[in-house]
Amino acid sequence: MSAAILQGCPSTTLDTDLWLDLRPRQYLQALRLCLRQGAAIRANTVVELSDGSMINFLYRVDGLLSFDSEFRRAPRL
Numbered sequence: 001m002s003a004a005i006l007q008g009c010p011s012t013t014l015d016t017d018l019w020l021d022l023r024p025r026q027y028l029q030a031l032r033l034c035l036r037q038g039a040a041i042r043a044n045t046v047v048e049l050s051d052g053s054m055i056n057f058l059y060r061v062d063g064l065l066s067f068d069s070e071f072r073r074a075p076r077l
Contacts, residue, residue, distance in 0.1 A: 006077050015046075015054035021067035027059055 005011060020030055031041050038050040047055045064070050 007075070015056045017056045017058055019058040019061055019067065019070075021071075022059055027057065030057060 003017070020027070022030065027044060031044070031047070034047045034049075034055070035041065039055075040048045042048055042054075045057045045059070047057070049055065061070075065073075
């Protein structure tokens with residue numbers, strides 16, 4: 001949803017979605033990094049930062065091309 005808002009969609013969201021290109025079980029690397037920064041892990045896909053903001057990690061997105069293909073086509077904002 002955050003990407004849609006950055007591109008002009010008239011909507012709001014309370015979290016930030018991040019698509020991580022990780023192989024299965026490598027999501028633990030992202031969660032450990034968040035813990036080292038003082039975040040609280042709420043689920044395998046949800047992290048609460050020390051300021052209360054939420055991050056939702058996406059490890060697979062159905063209906064899109066591969067991460068690399070989508071990244072190459074993505075506008076730089």
